[in-house]
Amino acid sequence: MAGNSFGQLFRISTFGESHGVAIGVIIDGCPAGLPIDLAFIQAELDMRRPGQSRITTQRKESDTVQILSGIFEGQSTGTPIALLIPNEDHRSKDYEHNKNVYRPSHADYTYDAKYGVRDHRGGGRSSARETAARVAAGAIAKLLLKHAGIEIFAHVSAVGKINAPALAPLPVQELFALREDNIVRCADAAAAAEMIACIEGIRKDGDTIGGKINCVIRNCPVGLGEPVFDKLHADLGKAMLSINAVHGFEYGSGFEGSEMKGSEHNDIFETDGKSPKTLTNFSGGIQGGISNGMEISFKVAFKPVATIMHNQQTVDSEGNAAEIKGKGRHDPCVVPRAVVIVEAMAALVLADQFLRNKVSRL
Template sequence: MNTFGNIFRLTSFGESHGKAIGGVIDGFPAGIAIDMDFIQNELARRRPGQSAITTARKEADAVEFLSGIYEGVSTGCPIGFVVWNTNQHSNDYDNMKEVFRPSHSDYTYTQKYGIRDHRGGGRSSARETIARVVGGALAKLALRQLGIRITAFTSQVGPFKLDKDYTAYDLERIEDNPVRCPDQELAKEMADYIFKIKGEGNTIGGVVSCVVKGCPIGLGEPVFGKLHAALGQAMLSINAVKGFEYGRGFGDMEMKGSEQNDIFYNDNGHIRLRTNRSGGIQGGISNGEDIYFRVAFKPVATVLMEQPTVDINGNETILKARGRHDPCVLPRAVPIVEAMTAMTLLDFYLLNKTTHL
């Protein structure tokens, strides 16, 4: 299960402290101009060491394409790529080799496979998401031609959260602060809080929201291929994600159906909706309105303080983690959420084309 997608497919490989992270993308349309600077900038948004509130690991995360691109244009052949790891501190994990870290995959990986790479979490590390961001950047380049724009942003960190609908904020300003929140004053409070949590050796979670504009009507399949189900699966595959909610989700549970329904009207010959509580998807199929959803991230499991646990033989012990870790994944998770959204939408766009003559 290292492959994502149906027609547009990404197969990723690599571990946190291995030689590289990489992937192969199949099903990418031919003739798409490949903007290398854009792809590298997307990786820069995800890379470690970008601010005082992220992990201190320093990686250039420079992508090297191996195939599928000729003279700056996609050929329709498989696109192979690699990002070399250059700044591993594997010795930081020596004390974890025979100990199960609380809330990590150490125990489940050991039980399932009988072996695990303890260095930085191996394959379970969020460093694996590099491949997703490359795939998502390519998908974004294709979606641009369709007028589809994807914007994710941090909407909550711990107790600090946006109190208005996304339409009340200027989403063009999310890169104006290291938290990637559109409210600049709240972003400062979030950043200060994350820095305080980091100083305590602790971690904190929150929510990333995402908005898709320009999505055409008709993406999504009946019953088992619903668009919101695919987006939910994509988001829940991201490290540390604990919840997915689209449209108003849990927010309108006190409302009656007559109050919650999105009412249709005729807008100069075009059928529109007066409200968008459905989140741009009805019956599992996009309806042309904005798609919006929220993704909940738990606090990072690795805390730099003593915690009780057991070793591989079941003996109770105390673990104090070392190494370089994010006190909050939200700022670096924003481009990952966008990437998974882009790959899902491009895949479903290509699927939709196969259903029409």
């Protein structure tokens, strides 16, 4: 199976299945001498782990990370960093009923058609459990970016048709406190209360619902991104669209920008005598595929989780008509746990482009 690696200079490769012994990641290209804060890595994983609130899956995983290599006396050595996260609470019996049946909107049929074999236990490699490995790697990328003063913040901006107002221009630490003050991880308390009530109702109905996550990147230096195929927004788009259940990505003005005139959309430059700034930021901090020093902003849309507790018509591996109903423990809405995944993937992109930019000129 190809496609398990991401990045060029700061490169990760993830491995493992949802119901296997463990999942993990190997990070290649992390510079030597980076202080590694294990407590920070664990705290990031704790924000993604299952069973953390009444509106998430009740699978109980501690997601305790183990460092196997690449770190000595609290610092990176410049060699590959290997991180392992054991699986502790997998219930494979919950998936026996769909061993030979294709679940609607899952990867069952496509995996079977492509490889001729599939791990039906929780979706195997296609399970969102794989994203824990990305979060662990993203935590190390965040530690690298912290030295450059780059900050990344994401929060749940929508659940179904409930939309939070635009983020207030507050320091990231204040926004983080507002976000972590509720279980849906929305930085607006009033919108969060509506979202939680919506998700609880959806869960009682045995259904699921989608949502959106907004992300901002602050203090990004000018010059990150390669101007043709590896544009910064293109790398961010690929990173976000690689996350399970993501169905949409837009940056800056996004799709709304297509409804504007050029005279309305152009970001006019001004200067404070040091470096050019723009009066508006419809470009989302990226022009020509390269960061321009303004705040980078983007949105990620997640579809409803495909496993629902209703009877659905489908087919089996022999092509016969069948019926299936979801069993086991599943998220009614994925976005509260996906916030840290979005941040992790953004950090991996920025870390890679940051290192690439260091070798782009004399």
